[in-house]
Amino acid sequence: MADNSSLIGGESLQQQISYRVIIVQLLVMIFLCINLLLIATFFKKEFLYTTTRYILYAVTLLSDSFVLLMSDVLLILTFFQITMHVWLCIIITVVVLLYLMITPVTLTAMTLERYVAICMPLRHGELCSTHSAINCILIIHVLSSVPCIVVFSNFFASASLSFYEQHSVCSVEIFILFRWHDHIRSAVHQFYFLIMCITIVFCYFKIMKVAKSASGENKKSTWKGLRTVILHAFQLLLCLIRLWCPFIEAAVLQINFRLFFNVRYFNYIMFSLAPRCLSPLIYGLRDEKFFLELKKYAFFSVYNKKY
Structure with a gap:
């Protein structure tokens, strides 16, 4: 009797996992389509x-779209228990860890750009030129690679051939071979x-x-920039909470597997997918210039399909 009940419970859990995997596929597809439309507009x-x-x-x-796609692929591989060579997994994980860090580092850079635009308007053209943006992207990738280098340096030093x-x-x-x-x-x-939070608070x-000292159009523009900084801070908070998730999940796993699965x-959903779905909201929909071009591009595409 106990075996039958455990079997039923196992089947029920398997069905629950299947439904949730399907839900994730739908969410990922929706957000990828939105992101691709925004990238095309850009x-x-x-x-x-x-x-x-x-x-x-x-x-x-681009980094959010890549992380959404790769995390979804890894989720499917885990669900079907598909294995691969460790060396191949190293290549995949290196790229995923890199792009996981690129989003929060870029958000910090975007906050600094708003700070320069509002607090140092006369130097904005000089400090935030297209050439400076290219250099900034290179710096973002270098800074984002450091955590990945740390993880795999420890692994390479400890793992056997x-x-x-x-x-x-x-x-x-x-x-993660050792605690x-x-x-x-x-x-x-x-x-x-910590550095990102200090930067956000400073800019805020x-x-x-x-x-407080601005007036007219400048005041409206400044308050809009302030709201953008607040939204960036909220995204960074979600990314920060994501770092604590493994510790919470490890503790819950010791208590109950079904509860671990739910947590x-x-x-x-909350700390991996959600932060990567806020970027379209913050700039793609709130920014008047970008949203205007997005409407033009989306309408033009629909019009061409009809005619």
């Missing part, structure tokens, strides 16, 4: 791809987000100071 107008804030916005769209020949379900956890590896990874991430108070699914 490349349609010269003033968009030659303006620093829109260039940085496009970087977040035979480990690379093994097959495993691909996950970053397989490269101190995880502690170092966590410390690096916490340091990064500086822009707030300007907003992990909630964490994935």
Whole structure:
């Protein structure tokens, strides 16, 4: 009797997992389509791809789209328990970890751009030129690669050669061989987000100071920039919480597997998918110039399909 009940429970859990995987596929497809439409709009107008804030916005769209796609692929591989060589998983994980960090680092850079535009308007053209934006993207990639280098430096120093020949379900956890590896990874991430939070708070108070003394159109523009900084801070908060999820999930796993499954699914939706779905809202829909071009491009595409 106990075996039958456990079997029924197992089948019920398997069905629940299947439904949730399908829901994730729908969400990922919707957000990828929105992101691709925004990226296409970005490349349609010269003033968009030659303006620093829109260039940085496009970087977040591309990195978010890539992370959405790759995390979804890894989710499917895990669901079907498909294994691969560890060396292949290393290549995939390196790229995913890099782009996981690119979004929060780019958000910080976008906040600094708003600070320069509002608090140092006379130097904005000089500091935020197209050439500066290209250099900024290179710096963003270098800074974003540091946590990944730390994780895999520890792994390469500790893993035996035979480990690379093994097959495993691909996950970053397989490269955390010792508890101190995880502690170092966590410390690096916490340091990064501490610096990001300090930067966001600094920019917020500086822009707030300007907003109080501004008038007319300048005041309206300044308060809009301030709201953008607040939304960036909210995105960074969600990304920061994502770093704590593995610790919470590990503790819950010791209590109950079904509860662990529910918590992990909630964490994935709230702290992996949600932060990467806010970028379209912040710039694609709130920015008047971008939204105007988006409507033109979307309407033109629909019109062409009809005729």
